[in-house]
Amino acid sequence: MSLSTNRDNPTIQAHRFDYNGTILAWEHIYMDHSTGSAGDSSHSSTADLSKGPSRPLIILHGWGASKKIMQPLARMLAFHHDCYVIDLAGFGESSEPPFAWKIDDYADSIQAWADHIGLLKFDLLAHSFGGRITLKLLTRPWSKEHVQNVLITGGAGMKPRRSASFYAKKYVAKILKAPFNLLPAPFKSRGLDWLRATSTWKSLGSSEYAVLSGVMRETFVHSVTEYLEPTLPKISHSVLLLWGENDDATPLYQAQRMEKGLAEAALVVMDGCGHYAFLDKPKQFVAIAEAYLKPTDQEG
DSSP, X not given: OEEEEETTEEEEEEEEXXXXXXXXXEEEEEOBTTTTBOOOTTOOSGGGTTOSSSXXXXXXXXXXXXXXXXXXXXXXXXXXXXXXXXXXXXXXXSOOOSSXXXXXXXXXXXXXXXXXXXXXXXEEEEETHHHHHXXXXXXXXXXXXXXXXXXXXXXXXXXXOOOHHHHHXXXXXXXXHHHHHXXXXXXXXXXXXXXXXXXXXXXXXXXXXXXXXXHHHHHHHHHHTOOOGGGGGGOOSEEEEEEETTOSSSOHHHHHHHHHHSSEEEEXXXXXXXXXXXXXXXXXXXXXXXXXXXXXXXXX
16 A cells, blocks of 8 residues: 655545455545644554545546546545545556456446445445446445445446447448358457458447457447446436536437436536536536535434
8 A cells, every 4th residue: 555645635545456366456535634634644544444524435437547537536525525536447557357347247346345445335426437337336235235325427328329320330340250250169269350450340440449459348348238228217326417518428318318217316417518527627516516425414
């Protein structure tokens, strides 16, 4: 564990968690309100991690990102929250999973991590791919015991509207794969590997898929081909959907579909913001998040 402190900034503690051989890097970001400044090295044990000014807040990043992109937001929220940011498996400083993970595997890792830390009650803030994981977590009995309020921004998981060009590319991809699918297993595998390395094949896929290889490429496929509309009726948590009006990665219609499917949800749209609303207008984003995540009088 490493520790970074500054008199005028939150304490940032860096940790590692071994999840069945996959190393997950995470940080605890908090303020020591007993002194009115950043904390000190006395906050080094797992037992101390749940102490803070209010309920802990777990923050999950999106696909292709890392905890670094969420750190400025966590630092701003740390005045009122114990913030925990993690590099999801395969991103940032965390190691790749040993096999191609599905969304449920990521949810399993977050559940194990939260249990390892010893957080009893906490809020969740998730962006993009982190939203997929959050929707999966919220369907579990475990979440009813541990997760309180939830904020999803630019959350993925809803089935997107597809253009004609998408279906054209999909058809061409099937045609290209057809001859290799007829080959015996060893030759089929080699042939498909060769095909995926060609510029023609790469031009058919998304930019995110094109830069991936190995286990993360298959993990990406598992993720984007699982649509999570069926999870929505199973979720009873309060969820704030905080969206950029110009989000072109997870467009506003997906947020509206999510709001309609959830039992207790509200959609707030931020003008002039895109997929990273928390970077486009950080002060406005934090003000809205604080107002929503603030514990009620009944909660203490």
